């Protein structure tokens with residue numbers, strides 16, 4: 001095979017007879033796709049072609065410099081997915097949602113940019129969830145996926161750089177992977193106000209912990225970023241899993257091509273066989289490529305549309321678009337889940353010189369601790385109502401998390417300074433496990449048209465109440481000494497907004513998404529809306545897999561990428577152990 005990494009359509013070229021068959025075609029060179037491609041091509045006799053819609057991103061400072069907060073958004077490396085109006089929130093729209101369209105995928109653009117009073121910066125965070133959450137994957141029927149196996153796969157991806165002693169940041173070395181492909185580290189040093197934030201959390205009944213990355217997520221800790229400390233550059237799946245390996249002749253990448261659908265050599269019921277995929281290049285020319293195995297790694301909004309255009313999905317729906325059903329799989333595109341938040345701000349008596357200060361993440365064990373005992377009875381009664389679109393299996397998994405006192409709310413805490421005026425304390429409650437479920441579906445057979453994305457946020461009143469009750473509890477922590485002594489005023493919500501009713505209205509009006517979308521090609525039993533089995537193979541196929549965030553069944557009490565790396569590492573290990 002030619003050592004080309006850039007030649008579009010080379011396998012369908014002039015001398016097909018001299019070209020050896022391709023083993024794997026991977027759709028999407030994003031966070032998960034490049035991990036799988038890297039692990040497969042470690043065996044020189046296995047050939048892989050990655051088809052990526054974006055470019056290589058090399059030299060793009062908006063990607064490499066994580067302090068250019070959100071600069072990549074709205075540029076050519078961002079898909080800018082349009083989203084539908086929020087049916088349960090006054091039909092407001094949240095506008096276009098960012099997703100990476102470049103080698104590295106969303107790991108290349110995942111810096112959060114909240115333009116409140118200050119530009120608050122929570123980006124390239126790298127953290128794992130709680131063992132109690134990962135064990136629910138197994139309880140849902142996903143053999144082999146539990147805390148032990150997911151944590152091990154996650155640590156395999158991580159290369160942790162411990163902070164220097166002068167940085168004054170606590171950590172626990174044994175909570176981290178030390179020789180993986182993704183560099184993780186902390187950003188700037190912590191100023192004295194941090195000690196008072198920690199003290200108030202402890203005085204209000206929370207816990208201080210050195211580290212939340214070891215599977216027990218309970219307490220306030222500094223944020224770990226996917227960043228190489230030597231030159232403060234972002235570590236992406238492209239810098240970690242592709243560029244250093246691009247000389248592998250069996251690791252090919254074709255850029256700037258959009259995959260439209262899977263091609264089938266057999267559509268026999270229950271055992272459809274893919275022969276490859278169809279894609280279009282920037283000229284609009286259609287190509288096909290054959291491979292023994294097809295892996296979709298196009299992301300939570302990218303993979304389901306490809307399945308649907310290939311006849312895999314809700315047969316009634318597909319037939320309404322004139323698409324012949326190959327596999328009736330109603331879970332495709334359903335179960336869309338997103339973690340939601342409602343940012344809060346206070347003004348401080350001081351103007352810190354640092355523009356951005358090392359932030360904290362705070363998780364507190366049990367819903368009672370995070371929402372306050374006075375709100376618990378109402379929340380329990382709301383949790384007792386199973387919302388539409390949430391399967392019995394997923395509903396029971398959430399009740400089990402509740403019974404296990406697993407963390408339900410995560411709080412992002414940072415201090416930053418606007419262009420003028422005093423510093424601002426930002427404290428953001430995040431509902432980690434909302435009960436509402438949305439969907440992503442194609443709107444036509446056009447292979448490059450955007451799908452329809454309906455988040456369905458706040459379909460369950462439980463979700464609204466969690467945010468409001470957590471906001472009320474945060475107000476009580478912030479009024480606890482010693483941090484209370486720094487506070488000069490409440491910015492958002494405004495002073496006086498303290499009742500649960502008012503805070504629910506605040507949450508509805510100010511909700512922001514975390515971009516931690518999962519679930520649209522759910523891993524789980526077929527009868528529970530599953531799209532892939534525990535090997536991540538699509539039900540009813542012989543050789544089609546989905547390996548990306550869309551298979552994740554339960555959100556971690558964390559940002560998502562570390563879990564996506566874990567899924568990809570484990571899926572790759574399963575593929576190589578069966579093919580070796």
Ligand SMILES: Cc1cc2nc3c(=O)[nH]c(=O)nc-3n(C[C@H](O)[C@H](O)[C@H](O)COP(=O)(O)OP(=O)(O)OC[C@H]3O[C@@H](n4cnc5c(N)ncnc54)[C@H](O)[C@@H]3O)c2cc1C
Nearest residue numbers: 028030031032053105106110124125259302549559560561
């Ligand atoms: C703005 C933002 C901020 C975030 N912040 C954080 C954070 O701080 N910490 C954290 O842990 N997580 C964060 N996340 C979430 C995390 O980045 C994602 O969950 C994760 O990267 C998703 O990985 P994936 O492999 O599923 O998809 P992606 O990484 O998005 O990869 C999908 C790839 O497929 C390609 N593709 C899609 N469709 C096609 C097609 N038809 N043909 C060819 N190629 C295609 C895309 O271009 C892309 O390269 C954030 C995400 C975003 C968008």
Ligand SMILES: *[C@@H]1O[C@H](CO)[C@@H](O)[C@H](O)[C@H]1NC(C)=O
Nearest residue numbers: 060061062071072073075076
């Ligand atoms: C970087 O981001 C800025 C701001 O969004 C944009 O104007 C610029 O074109 C981007 N650069 C590249 C190389 O995309």
Ligand SMILES: *[C@@H]1O[C@H](CO)[C@@H](O)[C@H](O)[C@H]1NC(C)=O
Nearest residue numbers: 085086087088089090091092
């Ligand atoms: C939102 O739009 C839908 C569909 O058009 C409509 O039925 C509903 O009444 C609207 N809701 C609000 C709150 O405006």
Ligand SMILES: *[C@@H]1O[C@H](CO)[C@@H](O)[C@H](O)[C@H]1NC(C)=O
Nearest residue numbers: 161162163164185229230231
């Ligand atoms: C520790 O300090 C050295 C010297 O300033 C620097 O090169 C290195 O990147 C720092 N390490 C971390 C993890 O910040």
Ligand SMILES: *[C@@H]1O[C@H](CO)[C@@H](O)[C@H](O)[C@H]1NC(C)=O
Nearest residue numbers: 064065228230231232233239
């Ligand atoms: C940062 O350092 C790494 C490792 O030395 C190097 O590969 C990378 O090119 C550097 N990035 C930039 C933008 O300087």
Ligand SMILES: *[C@@H]1O[C@H](CO)[C@@H](O)[C@H](O)[C@H]1NC(C)=O
Nearest residue numbers: 044244245246247248249250
């Ligand atoms: C690729 O480059 C690395 C580092 O230079 C080298 O160790 C490896 O042998 C090379 N692999 C191939 C297939 O050329």
Ligand SMILES: *[C@@H]1O[C@H](CO)[C@@H](O)[C@H](O)[C@H]1NC(C)=O
Nearest residue numbers: 016263264265275276289290
């Ligand atoms: C590619 O797959 C198609 C079936 O979709 C088949 O007709 C064709 O012969 C295959 N080509 C090669 C070179 O194997």
Ligand SMILES: *[C@@H]1O[C@H](CO)[C@@H](O)[C@H](O)[C@H]1NC(C)=O
Nearest residue numbers: 314315316317320330331334
């Ligand atoms: C399948 O699609 C049809 C038509 O859109 C819809 O009425 C039905 O509810 C869907 N079925 C499931 C299980 O989602």
Ligand SMILES: *[C@@H]1O[C@H](CO)[C@@H](O)[C@H](O)[C@H]1NC(C)=O
Nearest residue numbers: 087334388389390437456459
């Ligand atoms: C999901 O919720 C929406 C909004 O309430 C509803 O229209 C749709 O029918 C639901 N889907 C299913 C499969 O229940």
Ligand SMILES: *[C@@H]1O[C@H](CO)[C@@H](O)[C@H](O)[C@H]1NC(C)=O
Nearest residue numbers: 396397398399400401402403
């Ligand atoms: C949770 O605990 C309650 C009370 O003990 C019990 O009735 C319920 O079955 C449990 N639910 C799950 C999903 O474990």
Ligand SMILES: *[C@@H]1O[C@H](CO)[C@@H](O)[C@H](O)[C@H]1NC(C)=O
Nearest residue numbers: 284444445446447448449450
């Ligand atoms: C398909 O959708 C794309 C993007 O919306 C559009 O530019 C193109 O014209 C459409 N093609 C057809 C044949 O309608």
Ligand SMILES: *[C@@H]1O[C@H](CO)[C@@H](O)[C@H](O)[C@H]1NC(C)=O
Nearest residue numbers: 348349350351482485486487
């Ligand atoms: C702000 O308040 C804190 C806590 O009372 C105090 O330690 C600090 O000196 C004050 N800073 C300024 C600039 O007044």
